[in-house]
Amino acid sequence: MKGDVLGEFEEIILLIVGVLGQDAYGLGIRDELEKQTGRSAAIGAVHATLNRLQEKGYVESGMKEGTQERGGRRKRVFQMTGLGKKALTDSKDVRVNLWSQLPDLNIGKV
Amino acid sequence: MKGDVLGEFEEIILLIVGVLGQDAYGLGIRDELEKQTGRSAAIGAVHATLNRLQEKGYVESGMKEGTQERGGRRKRVFQMTGLGKKALTDSKDVRVNLWSQLPDLNIGKV
């Protein structure tokens, strides 16, 4: 692959990281994914994807101390980088452009 | 994979098939891809993807006799099915929903 292309699942996970803002971590991302898209994923799949996104420079991560709730361990929290944001907007531009050429699809306004 | 998820490249190719309408065939799709997205692809990659889309029921294909131009061989022309259209709109809905929650991205109207 050319290396700069964002895979389908990578893109969704990156969007979720953006939506969650300051509290984007493995399990939370998995839950938000299910809530937002109805799509379930194994936790390993989410973490593998986050690691790949980090290798590509689309997210950064750091450890954050746990909360006082039962079992509340420290989390690895992720946040989108400028590069990640650019990848998302590039991807969006391509899709919006193609959608606009397909009036047959019942595609409305965002 | 779950089988019903449209890969990133699959989605772009499916969109191009829709845009091209009646004249969507291998080489033409490759050219249009480059024209629309600036992204080049080997012809084998395009055909492999078209075959996968057909296996999933997102496109149909048939042979069409060649033109009179030099070397104009018969082509395998593709067209989107209702299922393909549905997959595209589903994918679009998820993205539009997530984009709308990311005001940080300079995302405007479609």
Added chain:
DNA sequence: TCTTTTGCTCTCTTTTGTAGAACAAATATC
């Protein structure tokens, strides 16, 4: 007939997508 052009098929490798077991640390409970 032989060359050139258009076009598809076949084979192979790399990257993504997916799952789940294993492991670690914190609180709860007795």
Added chain:
DNA sequence: GATATTTGTTCTACAAAAGAGAGCAAAAGA
């Protein structure tokens, strides 16, 4: 305090998608 329970991440594997390009086939031109 020993053990169970809950929240998390990491590690290991494998399947599917992405991608490249050689090779083959057919049509037109010379």
